[in-house]
Amino acid sequence: xxxxxxxxxxxxxxxxxxxxxxxxxxxxxxxxxxxxxxxxxxxxxxxxxxxxxxxxxxxxxxxxxxxxxxxxxxxxxxxxxxxxxxxxxxxxxxxxxxxxxxxxxxxxxxxxxxxxxxxxxxxxxxxxxxxxxxxxxxxxxxxxxxxxxxxxxxxxxxxxxxxxxxxxxxxxxxxxxxxxxxxxxxxxxxxxxxxxxxxxxxxxxxxxxxxxxxxxxxxxxxxxxxxxxxxxxxxxxxxxxxxxxxxxxxxxxxxxxxxxxxxxxxxxxxxxxxxxxxxxxxxxxxxxxxxxxxxxxxxxxxx
Numbered sequence: 001x002x003x004x005x006x007x008x009x010x011x012x013x014x015x016x017x018x019x020x021x022x023x024x025x026x027x028x029x030x031x032x033x034x035x036x037x038x039x040x041x042x043x044x045x046x047x048x049x050x051x052x053x054x055x056x057x058x059x060x061x062x063x064x065x066x067x068x069x070x071x072x073x074x075x076x077x078x079x080x081x082x083x084x085x086x087x088x089x090x091x092x093x094x095x096x097x098x099x100x101x102x103x104x105x106x107x108x109x110x111x112x113x114x115x116x117x118x119x120x121x122x123x124x125x126x127x128x129x130x131x132x133x134x135x136x137x138x139x140x141x142x143x144x145x146x147x148x149x150x151x152x153x154x155x156x157x158x159x160x161x162x163x164x165x166x167x168x169x170x171x172x173x174x175x176x177x178x179x180x181x182x183x184x185x186x187x188x189x190x191x192x193x194x195x196x197x198x199x200x201x202x203x204x205x206x207x208x209x210x211x212x213x214x215x216x217x218x219x220x221x222x223x224x225x226x227x228x229x230x231x232x233x234x235x236x237x238x239x240x241x242x243x244x245x246x247x248x249x250x251x252x253x254x255x256x257x258x259x260x261x262x263x264x265x266x267x268x269x270x271x272x273x274x275x276x277x278x279x280x281x282x283x284x285x286x287x288x289x290x291x292x293x294x295x296x297x298x299x300x301x302x303x
Contacts (some may be wrong), residue, residue: 036075037295044293052280053099081122100146113138143190155187175215195237233277
């Protein structure tokens with residue numbers, strides 16, 4: 001693993017970042033970003049998403065290699081499934097992966113227009129295909145999120161709608177397919193936050209849209225301006241979101257979001273993109289940089 005210099009962070013937020021990542025640190029701790037991938041064992045090609053389970057396993061959608069990896073916090077492979085194809089456990093450009101609070105890992109198999117369900121060790125358990133509104137062909141799933149209760153939220157790009165499924169793949173609610181608050185398109189990032197509900201960002205938008213767990217629209221979270229790229233993650237009961245413009249945490253809609261990091265852009269920046277975010281059970285932050293094909297972990301200097 002290699003370490004990288006610490007991006008600029010406002011002094012007032014250093015303690016908050018460390019508390020999120022480690023709990024209360026010693027005064028001498030100086031955090032840094034540790035690159036855990038690529039490694040001698042693993043290289044990535046056009047990875048799109050990462051997700052950390054409650055046990056601390058790191059799941060990566062290695063899209064260009066048509067596979068899903070399960071790794072430990074040091075980047076060692078624990079399990080792997082994939083290979084280009086249409087059989088169960090094979091993929092055509094998997095673009096999203098979500099490890100829920102139970103024993104399930106969900107994979108969005110974009111090229112095969114389906115969602116597949118696996119155990120923590122990536123043993124196949126089932127397939128969900130979303131019928132289009134005519135019930136004739138499989139619609140295109142584009143983004144995933146999972147609630148604490150195990151409900152699965154899917155954005156159907158073809159139908160312009162959000163659908164909530166229970167853990168047995170039974171549809172429970174739907175939002176979208178219309179105009180105004182019923183119009184949904186270009187969903188780039190999505191997560192479920194216990195305090196905030198289902199949260200998603202549509203590419204180019206100046207807000208993070210939200211619904212309650214039953215897909216009833218509720219007030220959006222306004223951003224400072226439109227973004228070209230934005231990633232979302234759940235940090236306990238808070239919403240974590242970031243891009244090259246910085247990393248932010250919102251724990252209360254009635255107060256401004258905290259700026260955890262100032263912009264990552266510039267010659268001294270570690271990152272060339274902030275493609276995906278996740279927070280582990282030890283509260284460490286992971287960032288996937290698709291342009292580099294790299295995964296970084298926020299760590300203390302003493303590691």
